[in-house]
Amino acid sequence: MKTTAMVPRVKVSADGAGVVSHAGVGMLRELADLTGQVSAVLADTYKGPWLHDPGRMYADLAAAVADGADSVSGIGTLIDQQAQHGPVASVTTAWRLIDGRVDAAHLTGVKQARAVAREVAWAAGAAPPAGVELVMDVDATITIDHSDGKQNSASTWKKTYGFHPLLVFLDRPDIAGGEALAGLLRAGNAGSNTTADHIAVLTEALAALPEAYRPRPDDPAGADGPRLLIRSDSAGATHGFAAACRKAGVSFSFGFPVTAPVRDAVATLVEAESVAAERGWTVWYPAIERDGSVRDGARLAEATGLVDLSAWPPRTRLILRKERPHPGAQLTFADQDGHRVTAFITDTPIGAVPGQLAGLDLRHRRHARVEDRIRQAKATGLRNLPCFSFASNSAWLEIVLTATDLLAWCKLIAFIDEPDLACCEVATFRYRVLHVAARIGRAARKTHLRIDRTWRWATAIATGWHRIRAAFT
Template sequence: MPVGAPRFVVSGDGDGVASRAGVVLLRELASACGLADQVTDALADTYKAAWLHAPGQVFADLAVAVADGETSMDGIERLRERGQLHGSVVASDSTAWRLLERIDAAHLGRVRQARAAARARAWAAGAAPAQASDPDGWLTMDVDASVVPCHSDKENAAATWKKTYGFHPLMATLDRSEISCGEFLAGLLRPGNAGSNTAADHIEVLDLALEQLPAPVRPGTPDAPSILVRSDSAGATHAFAAYCREQRVGFSFGKAVDVTLVAIANAIDDRLWQPAINTDGSIRDGAWVVEVTGSPAAQPVLSAFPDSTRLILRKERPHPGAQLGLHNTTREGMRLTAFITDTPAGIVPRHVAGLDLRHRQHARVEDRIKDAKATGLNKLPAWSFQANAAWLEIVAAAADLICWTKLPGFADTPSIARTSPATFRDRVLHIAAKITTTSRRIRLHLDTTSRYAANIATGWTRLRHAFT
């Protein structure tokens, strides 16, 4: 036993003590934003008789459990076990399984509509990004795919390009840099052998993402902010760029570097390259950018893309471990990258350097995917492909509940608002509390030894007021 550590007398008779008391906040939010009621309406016709547990509440409870860090269907049992916090209305895992099996392709679309309605309610209550109310602002969607391995033979699982076995979902998230997280707008479950640059899949996930946005901010709505879609080179197909133009959203796509672009870079006068910049506006050491849209050699590269598409090159001193080859290395030994965008001049500060910085911030999508994998995405629980697609919607709802809790609840507490889901759970959801009953009212006394107890109590009150 460590020196100085107290030696406790241990017994199992504690009463009125609750662990993970902050999870109640997410359950309240799921109800307040209408997620539970909307999903119930979406799935009501799948029941032939009256239900004991409303399907929307089961869906919301699954999302809350996943947000709390559970990775399988029996995670709902953790809520059920804490009856003093959540009451006796939490469904069992067998009921949750039956719910998942009821969500076929048609009802999956209705569940997505229910999520969109909940998002509109949450944004109206104060969870919207600041740009949503600014006609000159930009909402940025990041589209990216990731491999989700599985260790058993599930429907439509296949070998992946990473030489693993599983699935290759394509996801669209809304960049929310002000709270250091993203909203999980849309996810498209695909077999493991699905192509990285399949334009049809990118078009479908963009449609699903746009449908998730509240009506006042969708493209074409008066006074709506502009929307930018970012992707790596997998999204840089002619068809997807043309579809973005058709839907009146801007694009910024990585462009695969080949010998043609290296030759263009080598032919540019050194005086035309301008320094790249960091997020704070300072000069980025060892990196330069240049626009080559007007170069005759660039015209074959741009000819199939929409009018006004711009091509920007970036060269940088290679960092340790960089993969270099003749196809992506300039004559000075610089690592060359490129991207295309249709954003006109004068829109982004610092012109070409600003466009480059904005495109490099697409790298934040890797954090969004990491967060999703830490919130249920890394394990698809069912054999059925359709049930796993429904699970993906539960994961998306879980990620959104965390995001909507941060605003407006903890906007002035960066140590909570700007955290990963794992840290958010540790600081907010897993706080302990004591339950008492006074004057016929049940009170939850948050653990005063937690440094965030007062912040959580204040944020809880703000969220309740926001939805009243």
Template sequence: MRGPGRSNALGLPDKSSAAVSRVKVSADGHGVVSHAGVGMLRELADLSGLSAGVTAALADTYRGPWIYPPGAVFADLAAAVADGATCIDGVGQLCGDREHVFGPAASTTTMWRLVDERIDAAHLPAIRAARCDARAAAWAAGAAPAAGRWLHIDLDATITIDHSDNKENAAATWKKTYGHHPLLAFLDRPEVAGGEALAGLLRAGNAGSNTAADHITVLGWALESLPAAYRPDPHDPTAHKILVRSDSAGATHKFAAECRRQGVGFSFGFAVDARVRDAVDTLNLAEAWYPAIDSSGAIRDGAWVAEATGLVEMSSWPEGTRLILRRERPHPGAQLRFTDADGMRVTAFITDTPNGVVDGQLAGLELRHRQHARVEDRIREAKTTGLRNLPCHGFDANAAWLEIILTATDLVAWTKLIGFADQPDIAGCEIDTFRYRVLHVAARITRAARRTHLRIDATWRWAHAIATAWQRLRTAFG
């Protein structure tokens, strides 16, 4: 074997066997910290009043003075879940590793006790109220939606699989798996990835997909989680406009009536049954289809929309309910369904939005409903942020864990909306990328004049953006 510096058969330096320069590795570093960006989320929880609100909500669960305020423990849990922790033990390890920077943290046992004992069904409403107050503070600090625009609340359910087979209320699901079937509500914020998590209802695995009572409950919680100035008022025509979107699981008469009672509009997927297929045939004969549009307003090739309100009996739905159909060519390789007509895929939805409200008329209504699909991305990110695993045995404890997941989602969204509004590559990135770019950044710690200085790695591409965002958060709540 040729040694370093030897020549090959052609007499040229042998680069493949050149000595590799190695760095010395030792475990004696001081004054450094990884995952420093998590401190930004943790600080935001304090600045928005979330920590103080949760402390007030859980104060009566203590018999005496506490060592760690329950709101601080809750905030530590939410920040760690946003950073990727999937269980309470993992949260305790992450927080314990950061004590030299962000101060002492509660033990893992204390965290378990908060989730498993203190946040029970009786205290969850107060936790939701604390989250609502924090949202109001964050929106006042710069995270509010653009003025004059409708708010879109997306509802959808998902399956959380139980691999241990011993969690309370875990059951066989309609997808032939085993676990829980939570129903979630997200506020669509297209300017950032992830949206805001308004509410979530943990349900048994065998809960129905189109259970009207569950949809009504989650809608009520979602509206209560909005700041007071943004809530609907059916008796005030100047109140903020809100639209509730769901797939066909939400298309029940009771839920539609509840939306009308609450003063919010609706846009629900609708089953393509025999009546709808007959309407499609009539529309085809009349050539009554109009081109669909994409998000930029341009005509979408191979897709058309039409209204079938007068062709299908709709009297059982709230007054003004409209039935809109979409016809499109299936993408290459897609398998046709028996509801497809003439090789075209047909989908349907109902809405109570009248003409002239949405730009683009029918095509605009169809585009707005189609954007409900973004909720799938919200749920996928939530599963990457703790929802993939419910770590507790008790149902109430897992409901508390779900509330922590929703809080973590909000902290990330508010950080992006306030701190990174001018950084679309960060504001628009998904949670895994956000962790890599922001939360997992390394820093060096220095102390002078009784103050701790966190010096973010200057060679990191997003170092300046992170430092600027941190200062923006402090200024916004100052």
């Protein structure tokens, strides 16, 4: 048996000096100045002068969550690196901020402060390209309560126990992840298609956008102003939510349940297909992939005139899609002619989207990206709601949304030309950027952070850091 040489052992001691880990978190702390706005909102919760600025504490908690913390004690990663970050509030002080100061009465002000920070970040270079349609995705998720004792936790529709928050993300396809516009913490037994909750998060999402990017209610088609679209699965397909979108000047694209009238429309179109083929007409049109190529086995048809849509806003269209299910999938009674049938409704007029039905279908299918947004949000503090009271957990949810925004703005401003960093998911971004090691020292009355030069992304991190500083000065 041939033996292999062991890796030479290194000498280990605990006497290192001038070394910091997680050095890249400093980029997030410099991104947006939440301090002034949040401090002003929470000023009346103090009886006298404060030792630690509440806005600074809020920003530090958001940076710690972006770095991977899943509870308030995660701020300890910043406390341990005060040589780089300066004075940081203790875990106990941070707990008091979440568990007492950011209550329901002050949460609205904190959300407004986050909207101001977004406006500053977009002005610094994180704004979407001019003239493009802004797409918002709304979806709910389940956050499990393992303790079985938090306020308003309840049984969920998935037979678990916890909470059922409703979230809205702004789709940013140029990076891996979106911006978190709004979040509503709900009890675990909250309904999936509750109209009032959808309207509430839509209102918050629009308020979170800078003024210049908000829709004009008297111009729903967006001819003279910003164009906004909100996408949802069938849970958002309610008459009240569709009417609220129309009133707010936002177009919609909602999944639609395949009910008996829809099945009858599918059967009618399938029967008409053979007759139309004899006359050279087309009833079902091919679907396309994201690169513009034809999607094999998927066909589209418009059934607006075959189903009663009078209860929906005017100009609502119904689009049907039939596709061969993947191997092993079980067909249902709702499927026709060996194809899986789905549907969605939209108020986008004919010709507004390139590709006609195929373009509308591709745009609606991209709503599936919200699952990636939620998955990354759960990796950024949403998996665990650490507090007992419902108000404190609502404050924690707002910190999670802030952390999501900080990560998105960091990629958009610092690394938009670095696909390895801009398009990686949050766990990879932490490993490559936030958790980078560096040596810290002082010279000429200045603190100097020297990133490990052997790190593959060292130059990109240093360049991105300077971009952030240049953008906010």
